[in-house]
Amino acid sequence: MPRAVRTDIVQPDGRHVYLYGDFEPAPAGYRAPAMPNGVYQRRWNPLRREWVLVAASRQARTFLPERADCPLCPSRPEHSTEIPAARFQAAVFENRFPAMVPWPPAGGLCEVVVYTDEHDGSFATLPADRLDRLAEVWTERYRELTARRGIKYVFIFENRGEQVGVTLHHPHGQIYAYPFVPPVPATELGRHAGGCLQCELVRDELTARRRVLINEAGIVAYVPESARWPYEVHVAMRAHRPALPDVLPAGRRALLAAMQRVTRAYDRLFDVPMPYMMSMHQSPAQASPQAHLHVEFYPILRDRGKLKYLAGSETGAGVFINDTLAEESADRLRSLLE
Ligand SMILES: [Zn+2]
Ligand SMILES: [Zn+2]
Ligand SMILES: [Zn+2]
Known part of the structure; x- marks a missing residue:
């Protein structure tokens, strides 16, 4: 286009x-x-x-x-x-x-x-x-x-x-x-000394395969091993690209297409429009070659009609409690992908 x-x-x-x-x-x-x-x-x-x-x-x-x-x-x-x-x-x-x-x-x-x-x-x-x-x-x-x-x-x-x-x-x-x-993003960017950690995470997920939802057209979508939210999904460029302008138009289209497949699976999960937050992490304005473009989805339903609340431990101590297994969430979401 x-x-x-x-x-x-x-x-x-x-x-x-x-x-x-x-x-x-x-x-x-x-x-x-x-x-x-x-x-x-x-x-x-x-x-x-x-x-x-x-x-x-x-x-x-x-x-x-x-x-x-x-x-x-x-x-x-x-x-x-x-x-x-x-x-x-x-x-x-x-x-x-x-x-x-x-x-x-x-x-x-x-x-x-x-x-x-x-x-x-x-x-x-x-x-x-x-x-x-x-x-x-x-x-x-x-x-x-x-x-x-x-x-x-x-x-x-x-x-x-x-x-x-x-x-x-x-x-x-x-x-x-x-x-x-x-x-x-500052915390994530601070973790990249000695190579890109996001590249490593994508490689590890692809090797383990267990939590991968999509691996197509240079895009990888997976439920992270340490997901905070039930059904949290990350969608990352497989190759190291700091930000959207560093990706060719076809790659950007592939990224959004993968994101859309994830949101469609979300809407099928409990047969209701899934409420979620979508965050895109990329390079700061002062270009950081260490940044690795990825998108994080935090859906806030843990079951039909049941919201995951940010309560005392999450908000007051900064410790998330996830009552689902990332591996099982991945299986379930994978079965709902078109
Ligand atoms: Zn990378
Ligand atoms: Zn309108
Ligand atoms: Zn991130």
Whole structure:
């Protein structure tokens, strides 16, 4: 697929909207929603040595609107949404209820990635052409945001399902561009002295075979031996590639296709749309040749109707308790792959 043509629109409150591919302009009388006032800070916790983001406007966020009021759908004459277009393929916009704003002291950026203009469905049900476009959108956003002054880490992720706090059902994900390298990727990157540990893990999983779900087109998906979540799955490039732009377009398509197969298996697991968090770990903005592009899925159901909670041990002590065996989870998920 050729690189998607992008159209840039700046809303009256200064927020950018990027439309990818063909689109139909907004209907006459379009009124852009405006960002509410808020307090945005980052505060340092010296004991844990970690940043906390303060975003004291988010309480006004749109919460599970009726379908007709969806802010991620195309705009109609009687309904102006976040997207100033009557039809579009994929869109990215700066979040109106961000966790960080580009100016100090927060100094970061939050974008919403709308996968499609169709309200119904999910990442799991995106048609192949939308999935391919999403691969290019993620790559382009990663490339552009890592080049911004002050940005240290670009985090592509998706929260799916009301149980993980999703307030909009329209298929979408998010990108946070942090002014620091967050602790989880920082810890992973710190473990690579003397060769890439992720390369080693992939090799070990392929040798053991027991927990591997997919090994195709340069992509390996597996339930990690030390999974924290029941049915946790990691999807990694088999070859060492630090970030999306280091992968050829066909490889990026293969990565997203494997991710989609995993999410489809999740939805079959308990015959309900599986609520999950998806995290993409790649190189920080200051390119690290040691980073190894991979995606981690944390599904939060441990059984039909049973949520895995982050309780005392997980939250207060940092010790996860997993009541499933990674090997059995892998068998079960493998049998559900198409
Ligand atoms: Zn919608
Ligand atoms: Zn590697
Ligand atoms: Zn990781």
